[in-house]
Amino acid sequence: MVAQKSKAAIPVICVPEEGVAKAGLSPQHTKWAGANGFNGQRGRLLALPGETGALDGYLFGMGAADAYPQMTTGLAATALAPGHYQLTGAYGDPLLAALGFRLGGYRFEKYKSNGGAVTLAPVEGTDNAEVERLGEAATIARDLINTPPNDLGPDAFDAAIRAFAKARKMSVKAIVGDQLLKENFPMIHAVGRASAEAPRLMDLTWGDKSHPKITLVGKGVTFDTGGLDIKPAAGMLLMKKDMGGAANVLGLAHAIVSAGLKVRLRVLLPVVENAISASAFRPGDVLPSRAGLNVEIGNTDAEGRLILADALALADEESPELIIDMATLTGAARVALGPELPPLYTRDDELAKSLMQSGLALDDPLWHMPLWAPYDRLLGSKIADVNHISSGGMAGSITAALFLQRFVKQAKAWAHLDIFGWAPEPRQGRSFGGTDQGIRAVYDTLKQRFS
Template sequence: MPRTKITPLICVEDGELAAAELPEAHRSWAEANSFAGQRGRLLALPAGDGGLAGYLFGLGDAAERPSLVTGLAGAALGSGTYRLEGAYGDPTLAAIGFQLGAYRFDRYRSGRAAPKLAIPGRADADEVARLVEAAVLARDLINTPANDLGPDAFEREIRAFAAARKMKIKVIAGDDLLRANFPMIHAVGRASVQAPRLVDLSWGDARHPKVTLVGKGVTFDTGGLDIKAASGMLLMKKDMGGAANVLGLAHAIVSAKLRLRLRVLIPIVENSIAGAAFRPGDVLTSRQGMTVEIGNTDAEGRLILADALALADEESPELLLDMATLTGAARVALGPDLPPLYSTDDALARALMEAGAAADDPLWQMPLWSPYDGMMSSKIADVNNAGSGGFAGSVTAALFLRRFVANAAAWVHLDIFGWAPEARPSRPVGGTDQGIRAVYGVLRQRYPQ
C-alpha cells in the first residue's frame, strides 16, 4: 500500500521569516514574493524537480492573532495531507483550528475534498478529535435545511446520537406533552404538521454532580401569526442552533468521560402558521404554573425553553445551562461573533469567558438587570413573553428565562447566533459552533475524568 504523501505547512510569525530557518533558496523565494508571515497568507514552495516542496503560512502578529489562526490554512488549501511545522504555538489548538477551517458542508453538492492534517506529535489527539467532532456535529445540523430536519428528522438524529454514545433517551410528543405538563412547548408547536416534542437524554453516574443542558430546538421559525418578513425567514433553519450546540457539547462531555451526571433537554418545535397556531393575546400556563400573556408569537423560543428549564430545575442541578438562538437584540449589541452570556454566578461567568478566550470561542457577560423585569409586565397574566418599548431585548429575554430557575445552584444562558455571516479563522460561512469549547473547558476543569 503506497504511503500517504504529507506536505509540510511551515508556519511563520509576521516579521520572523529569518527565524524560520528555511533553506536559502526558499528564503529568497519568500522574499521575492514579499512573504513576511502576514496573517493567512499561503506561499507555495517549489521543489528542485519542479514539484511542490511545501507551503509557507503566515500566522500574523503574535499579539493579535486568534489561537485558531491555522483555520485560515485549512480553508485555503486543497485536498491532501499536511504537516504543521514552525512556530505554530499550542499544537492541540493549532490542529483544532486547521480542521475546523477545513470544514465543508457538501451534503447537497459535490465539493472539493477537504485537506487533512497529520496531528502533531505533541498534540492531544483525543482532545482534537472530540472538539472537532463536536463542532462539525453542530455545524452539519444547523446547515441542514428544515425540509430535511423538521421535528421528526431531528428526533431521529438525536436518537442515533444517543444510541452511539449509550445515552438513555425519552421522548414526549404531541398531546402527551399536555398530559405530562409541558403546555408551552405544545402551544408553540401544535400548528405544525409535525408534532412538537421534548427529548430527554441522560448519561453518567447518578452519584456524580448533576449538570443539565437545555437547547432551543425550533427547526424553523416563521414567527407564527406575528409573521416575519421574508428576509427575516431566510436563515430560520438555524433556529435550532442552540440544540445543535448543546448536542456538540454533550458529545465532548461523554467522549472525555467527565465525572458528572449529564442530562440534556431539547424541546423541538416548528413555529408554523395554521388554524391551530397560538395567538397574540393568548394566555398560556407554564409547567411551573406561571401564566404568560403572548405579546408576540415570534418570541416563541423562550416559551419552550421555560417549560424545559422548569423541568431541569426540579432536580436542583449543580449547573443548569441553556443555549439558544434567542434574540436579534443580542446581535445588535455584540454582533454575530460574540454571544452574550448571562449567569446567576459571576465567578462561573468569568471562568467561561476566560476559557472561551483561550479556546478562540469568545463569550461576553451581560447583566441580569432586575429593574428591566417591569418591561415584561402584563395586566392580565403573571408576565408577558415580549418586552415593551424595544429596549434591552436580550436582557429581558434572559430575565424571562430566569423566572423559571429557582433551585439550580448556578444557571447560565448563552444567547448564541449559530451562524457565521462572514468567514473567520476556523469558522467558514454558514452554521457554526458557539460556546462548546468555552463551556467544555470549564467543565473539564471542574469535573475531570
C-alpha cells in the same frame, strides 16, 4: 480531521510576522517569499515550488502575536484545496493549532456531487484525542445547523437525536404531541402545534446517578416562520439555524461523554417548528406554563423563550448542580455584541469568570452581560403574570434572559448563552455557515470541575 501521520503530508510552514529570516527556509524558498512580498502576514498562504516545479509545500502567515489565543491556522485550512497536510514551524499553542486547522478545514458537502476533505497529520506536542473530541463536537453542531429544514424537521431531528444517544449509550425519552399537555409542557405544545410534524421534548441522560447533576437545555426550533407575526422573506433565509442551541448542546454533550467527565448528564431539547396554520398560537394569547406562571404572548416570533421556559422548569425540579441553556434567541444580542461574541447571563460571577477564561483560552469567547433587575418591569402584563417580551425595543437580550430566569429557582447555578450559531464569513477555525459557539468554553469549565 486529524489523520494518521503520513509521508505524503504536504508541509504547511507557519511563519510569524517579520519571521521569514528565522523560519529555517532554504535559500530558494527565502528568495521566493521575498519576491512575492510574503513576510508572515496573518492569513497569507503562499505555495512553495520545488526545483522541478513540483509543490514543496506552503508558507502560512501567523501574523503578529494575538491579544488572546486564536485558531489562526484555521485560515490556512479554509484556503487549502482538499488534501493531507502537516503543520510545521512556529504554529504556537499545539492544541489551538491542530484544532484550528481541523475546524478551518470543515466543509458541508452533503448536497454536492463532488468534494474532498482537508486532513491533518498529528501535531507534535498536543493531545490528539482532545483535538478529535472537540473537532467532532463542533462538526456535530455545524452539520445539524447547515442541514436544510426539509431534511431536518421535528421528526427527522428526533431520529437524529435518538441516533446520537444510541451511539453514546445515553438513555432517551420523548414526549410528543398532545402527550405534552398531559405531562404539563403547555408552552412547548402551543408553539409547535401548528406544524404538520408534532412538537416534542427530547430527554437524554448519561452517567452515574451519584455524580453531580449537570443539565443542558437547547432551543430546537427546526424552522421559524415567525408564526402569525410572520417574518419578512429576508428574515426567514437563515431560520434553518434556529435549532442552533440544540445542535450546540448535542456537540457539548458529545465532548462530555467522550471525555468521561464525572457528572450525571441530562440533555433537554424542546423540538418544534414555528409554523402557520389554523391552530397557530396568537399574539395576545395567555399560555399556562409548567412553572405555573401565566404568560401573555406579545409576539409569536419570540417563541424560543417559551419552549425553553418549560424545559428549564423541568430541569430545575431536580435541583441540579448546574443548568446551562443555549439558544439562538435574540437579534438584540447580535446588535449588542455582533455575530462572534455571544452574551452570557448568569447570577454566579465565579461561573461567569470561569466560562469567559475558558472561552478566551480556546478561541470560543463569551461576554458576561447583566441580569439587570430593574428591567424586569419591562416584562409586565396587565392581564397575566408576565409578558414574554418587553415593552419597547431596548435591552432585548437582557429581558429575554430575565424572562428565562423566572423559571430557574432551585438549581445551584444557571447560565444562559444567547448564541448566533452562524459565521457570515469565514474566520479562523470557522468556515462560512452554521457554527459552534460556547461548546469549548463550557466543556473546559466542566472539565476543570468534574474531570
